[in-house]
Amino acid sequence: MNKRKGRGRFIFFCLAPALILYTIFMIYPTVKVFEMSLYKWTGFVGEKTFVGINNFIILLEDDYFLRSLQNSILLIVVVTVFTISLSLTFAGILTREKIKGQSIFRIIFYIPNILSIVVISAIFSAIYDPANGLLNSFLALFKPGDAEPVYWLGDQKIVIYSIIIAMIWQAVGYYMVMYMASMSAVPVSLYECADLEGASHIKQFFSITLPLIWTNIRTTLTFFIISTINLSFMIVKAMTDGGPDGSTEVFLSYMYKQAYTNSSYGYGMAIGVVVFAFSFALSGIVNGVTKRENLEY
Amino acid sequence: MFRKVISGLLSVSMLTVLLTGCAANTGNTNSTDDTGVTTEPDTTVVVDDTVDQPAPPEEETEAGPSGTVKVAVVEGAYGIDLWNAVIEGFNGVYPDVQVELILDKYVEDIVGPAMKAGDFPDAIHVATGRPLALTESFIKDQAMVDLTDLMAMTVPGESVTVGEKIIPGFLDSNATNPYPDGKTYMTPTFFDPCGLFYNAALFEEKGWTVPTTWDEMWALGDLAQEEGIYLFAYPTAGYFDAVFYGLLYEAGGPDFFKSATNYAEGIWDTPEAQSVFDIVAKLATYTEPSVPANANQENFLKNQQLLLDNKVLFSPNGTWLPGEMADAPRAEGFEYGFTALPAITAGGDRYSFAWFEQAWIPAGAENPDLAKIWFAYLYSDAAADIFAQFDATVAIPGAGERLSGEKQLFYSIYDDGAKVALGNFAATTPVEGVNPNTVWFDPVNSLVSGDKTAETWIADVKAASDQLRAALIVE
Numbered sequence: 001m002n003k004r005k006g007r008g009r010f011i012f013f014c015l016a017p018a019l020i021l022y023t024i025f026m027i028y029p030t031v032k033v034f035e036m037s038l039y040k041w042t043g044f045v046g047e048k049t050f051v052g053i054n055n056f057i058i059l060l061e062d063d064y065f066l067r068s069l070q071n072s073i074l075l076i077v078v079v080t081v082f083t084i085s086l087s088l089t090f091a092g093i094l095t096r097e098k099i100k101g102q103s104i105f106r107i108i109f110y111i112p113n114i115l116s117i118v119v120i121s122a123i124f125s126a127i128y129d130p131a132n133g134l135l136n137s138f139l140a141l142f143k144p145g146d147a148e149p150v151y152w153l154g155d156q157k158i159v160i161y162s163i164i165i166a167m168i169w170q171a172v173g174y175y176m177v178m179y180m181a182s183m184s185a186v187p188v189s190l191y192e193c194a195d196l197e198g199a200s201h202i203k204q205f206f207s208i209t210l211p212l213i214w215t216n217i218r219t220t221l222t223f224f225i226i227s228t229i230n231l232s233f234m235i236v237k238a239m240t241d242g243g244p245d246g247s248t249e250v251f252l253s254y255m256y257k258q259a260y261t262n263s264s265y266g267y268g269m270a271i272g273v274v275v276f277a278f279s280f281a282l283s284g285i286v287n288g289v290t291k292r293e294n295l296e297y
Numbered sequence: 298m299f300r301k302v303i304s305g306l307l308s309v310s311m312l313t314v315l316l317t318g319c320a321a322n323t324g325n326t327n328s329t330d331d332t333g334v335t336t337e338p339d340t341t342v343v344v345d346d347t348v349d350q351p352a353p354p355e356e357e358t359e360a361g362p363s364g365t366v367k368v369a370v371v372e373g374a375y376g377i378d379l380w381n382a383v384i385e386g387f388n389g390v391y392p393d394v395q396v397e398l399i400l401d402k403y404v405e406d407i408v409g410p411a412m413k414a415g416d417f418p419d420a421i422h423v424a425t426g427r428p429l430a431l432t433e434s435f436i437k438d439q440a441m442v443d444l445t446d447l448m449a450m451t452v453p454g455e456s457v458t459v460g461e462k463i464i465p466g467f468l469d470s471n472a473t474n475p476y477p478d479g480k481t482y483m484t485p486t487f488f489d490p491c492g493l494f495y496n497a498a499l500f501e502e503k504g505w506t507v508p509t510t511w512d513e514m515w516a517l518g519d520l521a522q523e524e525g526i527y528l529f530a531y532p533t534a535g536y537f538d539a540v541f542y543g544l545l546y547e548a549g550g551p552d553f554f555k556s557a558t559n560y561a562e563g564i565w566d567t568p569e570a571q572s573v574f575d576i577v578a579k580l581a582t583y584t585e586p587s588v589p590a591n592a593n594q595e596n597f598l599k600n601q602q603l604l605l606d607n608k609v610l611f612s613p614n615g616t617w618l619p620g621e622m623a624d625a626p627r628a629e630g631f632e633y634g635f636t637a638l639p640a641i642t643a644g645g646d647r648y649s650f651a652w653f654e655q656a657w658i659p660a661g662a663e664n665p666d667l668a669k670i671w672f673a674y675l676y677s678d679a680a681a682d683i684f685a686q687f688d689a690t691v692a693i694p695g696a697g698e699r700l701s702g703e704k705q706l707f708y709s710i711y712d713d714g715a716k717v718a719l720g721n722f723a724a725t726t727p728v729e730g731v732n733p734n735t736v737w738f739d740p741v742n743s744l745v746s747g748d749k750t751a752e753t754w755i756a757d758v759k760a761a762s763d764q765l766r767a768a769l770i771v772e
Contacts, residue, residue, distance in 0.1 A: 040727065040729075042434040042437050042438050042727055043434060044409070044412060044413065044431070044434045044435060044438060044440070045412065045413075045435070045438055045440045045659070045660070045661060046434075046437065046438030046439075046440060047438075055729060058729045058730055059730075062729070062730040064730060064735070065730065121595065122595070125595055125596055128590070129599070130587035130590050130591075131587065148586070149587070151586070151587060151589070151590040151746070152590065153590040153591070153593075153596075154586075154587060154588075154589040154590025154591070154592075154742075154746060155590075155746060156743065156746060156748040157748075238595060239593070239595060240593050240595075241593045241594050241595075243534070243589070243592060243593050243739065243742060244534075244589040244590070244592060244593075244739075244742035244743065244746065244748075245534070245589075245739045245740050245741075245742045245743040245748065245749065246735065246739060247748070257732070257735075258729065258730065260428065260429045260430055261428055261429070261430045261732060261734075262430070262727060262728075262729075262730075262731075262732040263430050263433055263434040263437050263727045264727040264728075264729045264730075266729075267727075267729035267730065
């Protein structure tokens with residue numbers, strides 16, 4: 001009896017630090033965000049005025065917020081679709097096909113992930129430079145000398161896609177490694193059997209690989225939603241600061257500007273609540289829609 | 298038993314580490330000491346009898362003010378050496394006052410959280426217009442100390458008051474007096490004229506004259522275009538504040554500027570406002586087309602480089618530009634020229650916006666009186682000489698003359714007939730979703746790229762003006 005008590009105490013003390021940390025740094029701030037979203041406050045020393053759901057009502061009519069919402073949704077959808085397609089393709093090739101320098105490719109694809117976002121932004125700013133950038137210099141080979149260059153970060157119709165390309169480049173390696181890990185666990189006998197049956201490699205990919213790593217893909221879909229929301233803020237902040245004229249503003253960059261630059265902390269927290277609810281709901285929907293029977297091997 | 302003891306010790310040590318991590322930073326472990334300097338007071342007491350001191354702080358002895366003044370400063374163009382020299386000079390006058398300096402490029406990140414926890418610096422040198430908007434937040438919260446008595450204090454070692462010493466007019470705008478009560482809550486420190494930079498050597502080579510009216514400007518723009526040179530490039534759209542404010546002054550004078558920046562009803566429908574909108578919209582058509590692509594914090598130097606490469610004729614900026622571009626390559630023979638905005642009509646007034654950094658005292662400061670003494674010292678001739686050694690200028694007459702060479706030329710802009718444009722948009726309580734900079738200046742990028750028409754921009758300005766008018770701080 002005494003032994004069990006001591007064991008319980010030991011487990012309690014072992015868990016306590018993590019629980020306390022989690023409560024202080026996760027649960028408490030989250031609750032605070034919800035609470036602050038109901039106040040009008042500059043964020044420093046002034047009085048907090050309770051305004052109920054007024055911040056949320058203003059949000060509905062705020063064109064700048066709606067544009068950031070559009071941009072964020074576009075980023076989540078396009079980055080997810082392209083990253084998942086590319087990383088699955090590369091993972092499939094590197095796992096199943098015999099090509100020279102597989103390890104080198106694996107490292108090359110993963111390198112963007114170990115670079116900081118600021119470095120990635122600097123690289124892409126150089127690539128997109130209107131006068132001396134890699135892209136425009138390449139395109140100039142096919143255009144007459146006096147042709148107008150493409151303003152990758154200046155033309156408001158394409159600047160968001162320039163951000164998307166940078167994000168996909170950054171993310172492909174990470175997800176590729178995750179998919180490769182689960183693809184390696186698929187028994188080789190299944191592929192041997194499929195070979196004997198005459199199935200092409202593409203058929204094998206769709207009929208064996210994808211179904212057997214589906215659980216892993218579902219998990220990464222949630223990662224995509226969360227990481228796109230977070231990374232888009234960092235890339236936008238470092239590359240365009242939401243410009244030109246707010247055309248690359250995303251959820252969190254707009255939240256930051258409202259909470260700090262516009263001294264509307266409560267309003268910024270209301271945006272935070274919307275982002276929280278949005279990502280929570282989207283993850284739930286994606287999780288529900290992609291639910292399949294677990295295949296075991 | 299032994300395992301139990303080990304397990305218990307491990308658990309306790311984990312909890313200790315956790316609690317230590319959560320403990321407050323105190324004493325010498327805080328970030329202040331990473332960047333700050335604390336000077337030791339001398340034993341000799343030097344007191345100037347002419348100094349009209351404010352109410353003595355608690356620690357003050359009969360010999361003079363004493364105690365510690367905590368000063369938070371943005372590390373801008375001027376680094377720690379300047380501040381060390383100023384503190385040394387200050388301690389020469391006030392040996393019993395220790396200066397605890399918090400110096401950082403993003404000093405708001407250091408003092409902001411501390412202030413939320415109730416630990417306020419006594420003096421804050423942070424201008425308006427910074428991304429974290431610390432100063433704007435304190436204006437909106439009406440949480441600054443009234444500096445009227447600072448202006449009545451005598452500058453240490455001199456016979457004039459601070460208010461008399463500061464350049465006339467610098468204490469008359471909402472950049473220092475944000476509320477309708479007309480009282481001064483922020484004092485102007487470092488001061489830089491803003492205007493249009495150009496390559497004087499290029500103008501001489503081509504035989505062009507610097508335009509004095511906007512009509513001459515457009516004519517020059519057409520002429521330069523024939524030679525493949527664009528008229529204009531701005532670093533970021535935010536730099537249009539100085540242009541826009543200057544144009545408001547040119548269009549209707551100081552009263553019109555005041556009405557416009559106080560969001561007076563119908564002000565944006567007046568012919569004066571329309572002339573300002575027209576000039577900005579036309580200037581956008583003369584702007585080098587790659588500018589919006591680089592008009593952000595990461596790449597704005599590329600837009601400034603356009604001027605140095607003779608790809609554009611004019612670039613709006615402050616006198617810090619040559620320092621920022623000191624190591625940049627440039628066209629052969631490049632020579633900085635600096636001029637005020639051209640006049641709207643021939644013979645009309647020309648303006649140059651005077652940017653200055655504000656310094657203020659938060660309402661929660663423990664030693665506001667020591668902070669006022671600190672501010673008063675900054676306007677002394679002794680301090681001005683120290684600032685000049687580092688190519689810095691405070692807002693006192695003749696400060697520019699203390700500088701050397703090129704910098705002196707920039708500060709002579711007002712001697713050549715240009716008038717001083719001062720002020721910015723009036724203080725309001727926060728209006729969610731409406732930031733004047735976003736509505737008034739950011740759309741210039743869209744005007745250049747053609748993504749927005751001038752009419753849409755003006756309509757947005759009017760709508761935002763209506764919202765901000767309703768939120769003006771009136772008492």
